[in-house]
Amino acid sequence: MEAGGIAEHGLLADGRTAALVDRSGSVNWWCPERFDAPSVFCRLLDVTGGHWWIRPTERSEVRRSYLPDTLVLRTVFRTAHGEVSVTDGLMLEHGARGHDIGLRSPGVLIRVVEGLSGTVPMEMSYCPRFEYGRRTSYLVWRDGELVATSGPTTLTMTSPVPLTCQGSEATARFTVGAGQRESFVLAYRPTFHEPVPAPVDGGDPLADTVEGWRSWAAHHDYQGRYPELVRHNALVLQGLTYGPSGAVVAAATTSLPEAIGGDRNYDYRYAWLRDFSLTLRALWVAACPTETNRLFSWVASAVGRIDGQPVPIMFGVEGERDLTERRIETLRGYADSRPVWVGNEAWRQRQLDVPGEVLDAAWRLREYLDPMPPEVRDLLRSLADQAAATWREPDAGMWEARDAARHYVSSKVGCWAALDRAVRFGDRLADAADLTGWAATRDEIRETVLRDGWNAKVGAYTGAFGSDQLDASVLLMPIVGIVPATDERMRATIRLVEERLSRGGLVRRWSEDPAGFTLCSFWLVQCLALAGERDRAAAMFENVAGVANDLGLLAEQVDPYTGEQLGNFPQAFSHIGLISAAWELTTARSEAVPTGGGS
Known part of the structure; x- marks a missing residue:
């Protein structure tokens, strides 16, 4: 799958860096440490540059918008069997409000999949490529989390659905019914530092981030x-x-x-x-x-x-x-x-x-x-x-x-x-x-x-x-x-x-x-x-x-x-x-x- 055109992308931000997500549900750009740091996803510049997509397996009509007064993006896919939304955001530090947002952002990308009607079959592909696609990493399960490390960069994914790993790519197929919600969390940390704090537990892991943007x-x-x-x-x-x-x-x-x-x-x-x-x-x-x-x-x-x-x-x-x-x-x-x-x-x-x-x-x-x-x-x-x-x-x-x-x-x-x-x-x-x-x-x-x-x-x-x-x-x-x-x-x-x-x-x-x-x-x-x-x-x-x-x-x-x-x-x-x-x-x-x- 080629990345969408330039204007097909939406912006996510956390006051430290940015990610770009296209209409098909693919994250095609993310430099998690800061804006000008090496990327872990750069499919926007090359099909081999790394990506993370979550999307229906069948054809869909797409509409999307930011949640009001935020940079949290909600994409709705309408298929022949129902509707499903994917809500994407870069997490703000818990409790950050007003002019304090971005001062200590944790480097966490959250994707929430929610069934709106019917039952929709979904697929996911997670394929990080470090340092502008120059380095790959094996994916390793550790304490229930999927860990990818390459030099100074470590990514840790928590997934609510079973993942199949082959080399440096993890895939999944799952279905989402009306009212069902599944949250995927991808956290960055420097390899030789302490792990970043886990996101706050709760029904909506992006709720605090939404409130942070609205407070600004x-x-x-x-x-x-x-x-x-x-x-x-x-x-x-x-x-x-x-x-x-x-x-x-x-x-x-x-x-x-x-x-x-x-x-x-x-x-x-x-x-x-x-x-x-x-x-x-x-x-x-x-x-x-x-x-x-x-x-x-x-x-x-x-x-x-x-x-x-x-x-x-x-x-x-x-x-x-x-x-x-x-x-x-x-x-x-x-x-x-x-x-x-x-x-x-x-x-x-x-x-x-x-x-x-x-x-x-x-x-x-x-x-x-x-x-x-x-x-x-x-x-x-x-x-x-x-x-x-x-x-x-x-x-x-x-x-x-x-x-x-x-x-x-x-x-x-x-x-x-x-x-x-x-x-x-x-x-x-x-x-x-x-x-x-x-x-x-x-x-x-x-x-x-x-x-x-x-x-x-x-x-x-x-x-x-x-x-x-x-x-x-x-x-x-x-x-x-x-x-x-x-x-x-x-x-x-x-x-x-x-x-x-x-x-x-x-x-x-x-x-x-x-x-x-x-x-x-x-x-x-x-x-x-x-x-x-x-x-x-x-x-x-x-x-x-x-x-x-x-x-x-x-x-x-x-x-x-x-x-x-x-x-x-x-x-x-x-x-x-x-x-x-x-x-x-x-x-x-x-x-x-x-x-x-x-x-």
């Missing part, structure tokens, strides 16, 4: 437009958050391709400062930002002293700096799209817009940074100084080009935003001399961008100084405020991006991009709203939001012709974009705090 959602009372969409997307962002540090990973997966058969297949299971900052801004709209001090303190700790060095753009979830890329030769890749990578060489890049993202997030959340921790103040000052010192230099840009460095317009805009927000902080951040210097440089950057970023022959702001290529990243200009969307040149740029890079509201980053980039699509929505075209912006928003799968999950990109989702999944950028666009459609541009945002 109860803190968030967004009351703008599209409240259900925003609430759910905020929950997805929480599912991509590593609880102990607060780091937000760009996506739950590695190496899902931007184009089938292409080689732009990168590992996104790391924390980019850009993504982290955009997430904070989105949660300012959708959720409760009361942990702002802790999260910015994590950034300060991860970045450390800059001392004139380039600002690090990304980290491991606990602040690791070295994310050296290596190729996994044992996996053929999703839909034969090679290579498969672990690590991401972008950690070595210079991207000049990053200070602007961090300072903009800090400015939006400024009331939660009062008093401002000294290490956060030092970080923000250093970022402003770096923007002022380096804005004239070329860089890799926010799309992380791996060829020549260029003078990207979006990078200069990011430097402008860094200094603009730093100046707004006033004496909370710096003395009068620094503020005066930052303000002068900010104004010089704006003048340069408006002069050198404009291409008269194209009739638009282009992606880099001297370039004739449109790039959707210039849509950030009115969003961050360097120029209003109603400006004549900006209006012309927005119109050309829509005409030449967009199809049905799905916006490619540049003309050669194979598919619409979901975040850019929501940027276009924001620009249209800022330009006063709110009805058209709302229609476009609904069209773009509608490309999400049946569980409201979005990948990085969408093929505008087929609707197929592409790239790593689910993608934080995409869900951030939806929240930000919904808020832009809710209110006129202002500095108002979102209604209900905060607890």
